Amino acid sequence: MDNFKRNILITGGAGFIGNHVVRLFVNKYPEYRIINLDKLTYAGNLENLEDIKCQRNYKFIKADIADLAEMRRIITEYRIDGIIHLAAESHVDRSIKDPFTFARTNVMGTLSLLQAAREYWESQTERYEGKLFYHISTDEVYGALELTNPEGIESPFKTSASSEHHQAYGTEFFLETTKYNPHSPYSASKASSDHFVRAYHDTYGMPTIVTNCSNNYGPYQFPEKLIPLFINNIRQGKALPVYGKGENVRDWLYVEDHARAIDLIFHKGKVSETYNIGGFNEWKNIDLIKVLIRTVDRLIGNPEGTSDHLISYVTDRMGHDMRYAIDSRKLQSELGWEPSLQFEEGIEKTVRWYLDNEEWMNRITSGDYQRYYQEMYSDR
Numbered sequence: 001m002d003n004f005k006r007n008i009l010i011t012g013g014a015g016f017i018g019n020h021v022v023r024l025f026v027n028k029y030p031e032y033r034i035i036n037l038d039k040l041t042y043a044g045n046l047e048n049l050e051d052i053k054c055q056r057n058y059k060f061i062k063a064d065i066a067d068l069a070e071m072r073r074i075i076t077e078y079r080i081d082g083i084i085h086l087a088a089e090s091h092v093d094r095s096i097k098d099p100f101t102f103a104r105t106n107v108m109g110t111l112s113l114l115q116a117a118r119e120y121w122e123s124q125t126e127r128y129e130g131k132l133f134y135h136i137s138t139d140e141v142y143g144a145l146e147l148t149n150p151e152g153i154e155s156p157f158k159t160s161a162s163s164e165h166h167q168a169y170g171t172e173f174f175l176e177t178t179k180y181n182p183h184s185p186y187s188a189s190k191a192s193s194d195h196f197v198r199a200y201h202d203t204y205g206m207p208t209i210v211t212n213c214s215n216n217y218g219p220y221q222f223p224e225k226l227i228p229l230f231i232n233n234i235r236q237g238k239a240l241p242v243y244g245k246g247e248n249v250r251d252w253l254y255v256e257d258h259a260r261a262i263d264l265i266f267h268k269g270k271v272s273e274t275y276n277i278g279g280f281n282e283w284k285n286i287d288l289i290k291v292l293i294r295t296v297d298r299l300i301g302n303p304e305g306t307s308d309h310l311i312s313y314v315t316d317r318m319g320h321d322m323r324y325a326i327d328s329r330k331l332q333s334e335l336g337w338e339p340s341l342q343f344e345e346g347i348e349k350t351v352r353w354y355l356d357n358e359e360w361m362n363r364i365t366s367g368d369y370q371r372y373y374q375e376m377y378s379d380r
């Protein structure tokens with residue numbers, strides 16, 4: 001085995017955020033060996049990593065994080081000293097239909113990974129020195145905020161990338177100290193995994209960091225989530241299913257800005273700390289959907305307003321959280337992170353990417369993306 005300076009395990013690297021993190025680390029740190037461990041569920045797509053798959057410091061392993069014996073074997077065999085844990089079931093609507101899969105992967109999977117890392121690291125003479133278990137979590141664990149300003153007011157917080165639409169829809173924000181209050185099976189399972197990570201620090205002294213990020217958007221997101229689903233539907237002239245009245249608020253961050261934050265925190269974050277990641281970028285769903293419609297129509301040459309009629313209000317999601325809004329001032333002030341892209345630029349880039357990568361989208365909607373790689377890894 002080559003002698004790399006560090007051996008870093010990234011779980012969930014074939015998913016949406018994971019592929020951006022893997023790409024960033026593989027390209028930026030040729031001195032690190034990057035092991036991408038992913039089960040390749042419906043959400044995992046190795047086509048997302050075609051551009052880096054032949055790099056000498058990159059290796060893919062198909063495995064299930066809930067398989068403790070496999071986690072022990074892989075962490076030991078590859079002498080893993082850093083873990084960036086993204087693998088999870090991530091879609092709220094699926095968690096409402098099938099909560100058990102979420103408990104299995106998000107809770108038992110995280111626990112298996114923690115336990116395997118603990119056993120390996122404790123068996124080393126230097127024990128936990130130079131090791132880190134970095135757990136990627138969500139703002140959804142904090143629950144939901146109230147919509148006290150439904151029309152929006154000027155947000156009290158800014159970043160250097162804040163756009164003209166700089167609204168807050170309530171007076172409260174999620175802080176690192178906000179009490180956990182998850183509502184969906186997805187957020188309950190992520191909350192549980194966060195608690196296990198902190199318990200491994202507090203009980204065994206494992207060096208851990210947890211970050212809680214707001215909604216991500218950008219290239220390679222699976223088209224069950226709002227932004228890629230709606231871009232694709234607008235392109236195809238299909239209905240846009242808006243849950244409830246479209247008044248729910250989400251706080252959006254460009255995925256590469258999240259990946260940059262992960263890189264910074266992995267290298268400079270303080271062990272045992274929690275950092276919230278977000279760009280103070282709240283949008284009411286219906287306003288965001290109108291931006292998507294305008295952008296897609298403009299880019300494909302439709303006259304303005306062509307796709308407005310596609311908006312279709314449907315039955316609300318059960319237990320639909322009203323508002324998420326992250327306060328990321330700790331990360332800004334302690335580590336100097338800020339988003340690099342204004343939302344308008346990020347959305348333009350994102351819409352262009354999905355329009356330019358129609359083939360990627362079609363291979364997902366037809367199921368072809370899975371057939372190819374499932375066959376290649378069918379022995380595992």
Ligand code: NAD
Binds near residue numbers: 038091190214222
């Ligand atoms: P995703 O659903 O796009 O990807 C998840 C990846 O994990 C897939 O590649 C899948 O194959 C893999 N996976 C699932 N179960 C597995 C298992 N048992 N073993 C190994 N691999 C498995 O998710 P995402 O949107 O990229 O989110 C990544 C992480 O970031 C998650 O932990 C999520 O909770 C968190 N997060 C996501 C967002 C967001 O807006 N997407 C925001 C904040 C935090």
Ligand code: TYD
Binds near residue numbers: 224225229241243317
């Ligand atoms: P989603 O992308 O599923 O992320 P999350 O639920 O984790 O925030 O949804 C973003 C918002 O868009 C959320 O308020 C639910 C809403 N939504 C719709 O109105 N219609 C849809 O078809 C989807 C997928 C989401």
